[in-house]
Amino acid sequence: MTRRTLGNTTTSIPVIGQGATHVGSYARHDELLGEKRIKVWRAGIDVGMNLIDTADLYGGGLSEELVGKALKGIRQKVILATKFNPRPENCRESIKRSLENSLRRLQTDYVDLFQLHFPNPAVRIEEVGEAVWELMKAGEILHFGVSNFSVEELEAAQQSLRLPVVSNQVEYNLADRSAENGMLSLCERTRVTLFAYSPLGAGRLRLDESAASEMKRIADKYDKSVYQISLGWLIAKPQVAALVKSAKLEHLLDNAEAAAFPISEEDLACIDKLQEPTRIMVPTEKILLEGDSGRHVYATKEEALKNASDLIPSPELLAARLRKTGDAKPIHLVRFADPTGRFRYKLDPYDLLGQAKRYWAWVMAYGEDREIPAYVGR
Numbered sequence: 430m431t432r433r434t435l436g437n438t439t440t441s442i443p444v445i446g447q448g449a450t451h452v453g454s455y456a457r458h459d460e461l462l463g464e465k466r467i468k469v470w471r472a473g474i475d476v477g478m479n480l481i482d483t484a485d486l487y488g489g490g491l492s493e494e495l496v497g498k499a500l501k502g503i504r505q506k507v508i509l510a511t512k513f514n515p516r517p518e519n520c521r522e523s524i525k526r527s528l529e530n531s532l533r534r535l536q537t538d539y540v541d542l543f544q545l546h547f548p549n550p551a552v553r554i555e556e557v558g559e560a561v562w563e564l565m566k567a568g569e570i571l572h573f574g575v576s577n578f579s580v581e582e583l584e585a586a587q588q589s590l591r592l593p594v595v596s597n598q599v600e601y602n603l604a605d606r607s608a609e610n611g612m613l614s615l616c617e618r619t620r621v622t623l624f625a626y627s628p629l630g631a632g633r634l635r636l637d638e639s640a641a642s643e644m645k646r647i648a649d650k651y652d653k654s655v656y657q658i659s660l661g662w663l664i665a666k667p668q669v670a671a672l673v674k675s676a677k678l679e680h681l682l683d684n685a686e687a688a689a690f691p692i693s694e695e696d697l698a699c700i701d702k703l704q705e706p707t708r709i710m711v712p713t714e715k716i717l718l719e720g721d722s723g724r725h726v727y728a729t730k731e732e733a734l735k736n737a738s739d740l741i742p743s744p745e746l747l748a749a750r751l752r753k754t755g756d757a758k759p760i761h762l763v764r765f766a767d768p769t770g771r772f773r774y775k776l777d778p779y780d781l782l783g784q785a786k787r788y789w790a791w792v793m794a795y796g797e798d799r800e801i802p803a804y805v806g807r
């Protein structure tokens with residue numbers, strides 16, 4: 430497995446790390462699924478993918494607990510990355526408590542990379558930095574990173590913190606190239622690792638026809654899958670490491686292989702030039718807000734404002750950031766025909782709550798009458 434250093438540190442990381450999302454939750458726990466994930470993570474570590482990315486939010490803590498089980502006896506071999514979300518009302522204390530809980534679930538006494546999961550306009554980044562610095566001095570955290578930060582937010586953090594920000598996790602894949610609008614170059618310039626999350630577009634790259642056929646042409650040439658080529662393209666960028674979730678062993682092995690063969694400069698340049706898929710503007714009333722068992726996506730703006738399910742970050746907080754930055758990521762929708770034959774849209778179930786948060790943030794920031802930018806799949 431090709432490796433590079435984490436940010437400006439001497440810590441060596443694989444170019445492909447393992448994501449630990451989609452493990453279920455304590456309420457909907459499937460023991461067999463948990464055991465299978467543990468096996469696949471351990472197989473991944475054996476082939477050199479010894480970075481695991483989890484978060485206190487994933488499965489309400491279940492993901493960290495399973496990762497802790499997977500690392501029994503091999504903790505030292507693994508770069509363990511987790512994430513936290515400070516509470517504005519007691520920022521420092523909440524960070525300390527969050528780390529304590531993560532360490533307990535992970536059955537370890539340190540994390541390699543502690544990441545601020547989302548920028549939060551209600552929390553001062555300096556205060557986060559001070560709290561993290563204290564925990565670093567105690568040896569409980571080796572490195573500090575951020576996630577979902579914009580160029581402006583990362584620059585502000587770099588300027589105001591006394592500890593280095595070694596990484597930023599952002600969505601980056603063939604179908605979402607927004608990282609190329611300044612983030613990639615900022616990371617290269619300031620030696621920050623850009624962790625590409627959802628590097629395979631959450632398993633379905635929604636490419637327009639011409640981009641899809643060009644990718645197929647290149648994939649056929651190397652006798653690889655389009656997924657392997659899109660991963661190879663990402664990790665060919667010197668500052669990028671990809672975080673892939675694979676519950677299936679065959680996917681994991683395909684991904685490991687993607688890091689083991691070179692794609693020619695000419696083909697990489699071809700892929701660089703591919704168009705992002707078309708985003709469309711969708712009237713909000715055409716979107717059906719449906720949860721599934723155990724996952725409630727809020728039916729009204731009032732419910733979303735109350736945020737009784739404690740979604741983090743809350744839709745209200747995301748709306749505040751949206752108003753401040755204007756940085757609206759398109760939501761992911763699935764198109765379907767209703768019983769009368771008319772086309773409507775549902776939130777993409779793969780990341781249902783994430784899409785619901787974005788939907789409500791948009792409505793809170795701009796009202797229900799403004800169309801929302803979206804990528805649409807079937």
Ligand SMILES: NC(=O)c1ccc[n+]([C@@H]2O[C@H](COP(=O)([O-])OP(=O)(O)OC[C@H]3O[C@@H](n4cnc5c(N)ncnc54)[C@H](OP(=O)(O)O)[C@@H]3O)[C@@H](O)[C@H]2O)c1
Nearest residue numbers: 448449450626627628629630631632673674675676677680
């Ligand atoms: N910081 C954040 O806010 C944030 C947000 C989202 C994600 N993340 C991180 O990024 C990780 C990955 O993101 P993600 O799950 O959204 O997207 P992803 O890794 O792009 O996609 C995962 C999907 O792709 C499938 N897959 C994996 N390898 C494949 C292959 N070689 N060929 C075909 N399909 C393949 C997986 O199937 P199987 O599982 O069935 O193998 C799964 O359905 C997460 O686990 C998490 O660590 C971070």
